[in-house]
């Protein structure tokens with residue numbers, strides 16, 4: 001079959017995009033489709049942490065935490081513009097967890113994997129002006145903050161630079177066997193036009209939709225999963241310091257307050273079994289009340305639903321375990337390789353944003369026997385697009401960008417440096433002044449960047465631009481439109 005690819009990937013979230021990049025870099029021909037935008041589902045609705053997951057230690061998930069901590073170190077080097085250290089403060093509350101237990105947990109967290117880039121944990125006295133007076137001591141540890149949807153784009157760009165075809169707004173409709181290939185039916189989400197392509201191996205990386213996709217391949221098989229909805233709210237900055245808090249609810253659940261996009265605080269997450277349809281997620285009133293009341297319990301400054309500027313919900317696809325409650329279900333991923341109709345299909349179950357790179361590597365190991373000539377693993381010691389910064393130092397990079405482009409306002413230079421890393425120079429090629437950036441859409445979004453996002457980053461709707469490629473939806477009037485169809 002002349003136009004057949006080696007790998008066809010269904011789902012352009014972080015896992016699909018990472019597998020596409022890894023496979024393309026090993027010399028395989030790859031096509032990836034997503035029925036919506038790249039990273040448009042779970043992978044833009046996370047807490048945006050690259051972390052081991054301190055709380056999973058209580059569930060004895062040592063192997064998973066160690067793997068995630070190792071990945072944290074690797075990813076900080078792969079994409080220093082997108083992944084930055086973040087200090088977390090855990091206020092101490094005697095009746096919730098004993099000091100010795102927290103100290104042991106943090107000691108393990110510091111030492112489970114090699115840690116060369118982040119400071120170790122310690123206990124500390126808390127500043128008086130942020131939290132209620134009774135929270136006067138606590139603990140500090142470090143994890144990392146990322147921009148989840150931009151991390152997806154960086155992986156998709158890596159795939160595309162190595163020859164992969166990336167099709168967003170293209171739905172996988174079904175598949176049949178034709179000769180020794182999957183014949184795949186696709187539908188353009190906007191025009192509804194049907195097209196076909198052929199592949200040797202299918203990858204189902206549809207996240208929470210894996211069973212819906214599986215139904216279109218073999219309706220007799222379904223994966224045992226639980227779908228768990230989590231919501232976040234965003235308010236104006238709750239405090240000016242640049243650290244996060246990890247706050248414990250009286251029932252043991254935790255939430256984070258995370259500095260977000262310089263002017264805001266991201267608060268979340270909730271965790272409960274999905275009860276609505278996957279394509280129609282909404283943040284429930286109970287979730288909003290829970291998040292606001294936990295903030296009001298800890299902070300001097302009070303918030304109410306009126307203070308919410310943005311909110312979003314996502315759904316984790318977790319391996320099922322009937323005995324567990326949703327907060328304690330394992331976050332470990334599982335790869336299922338099956339032969340359907342004599343053809344191979346690999347399904348990705350679960351996972352974390354943090355472990356996308358290693359998950360992709362494991363996926364390729366599973367597919368080794370189908371592609372014996374493919375090149376070896378390569379992603380652990382290479383940069384993601386935009387990630388090659390001088391001495392891996394983001395601040396140096398940003399200051400050099402400012403020096404090289406003295407006409408750029410500081411905030412805009414910072415945003416370009418953070419979003420695009422070294423690709424900021426590609427974005428700014430042949431641009432010598434603010435007026436060269438073209439029409440302004442408000443805040444610091446200019447026509448030139450919009451065109452760049454359309455031509456280099458698959459942006460096709462106003463939402464893609466305002467809420468995923470950038471987060472300028474937080475600042476720009478919602479009436480702005482870049483496309484007729486959005």
Ligand SMILES: Cc1cc2nc3c(=O)[nH]c(=O)nc-3n(C[C@H](O)[C@H](O)[C@H](O)COP(=O)(O)OP(=O)(O)OC[C@H]3O[C@@H](n4cnc5c(N)ncnc54)[C@H](O)[C@@H]3O)c2cc1C
Nearest residue numbers: 011013014015035042043046047049172207230351353354
């Ligand atoms: C509330 C919440 C907070 C989280 N916080 C963190 C965190 O801080 N750190 C961390 O490491 N992890 C976190 N996670 C986990 C992490 O976000 C997910 O594991 C990860 O995003 C899953 O990526 P994915 O690619 O598997 O799925 P998704 O991102 O959901 O991608 C699946 C894609 O498949 C597409 N698709 C579905 N059906 C079809 C079809 N028929 N045709 C074509 N495409 C289709 C969808 O449109 C979607 O884009 C969090 C998850 C949630 C829900």
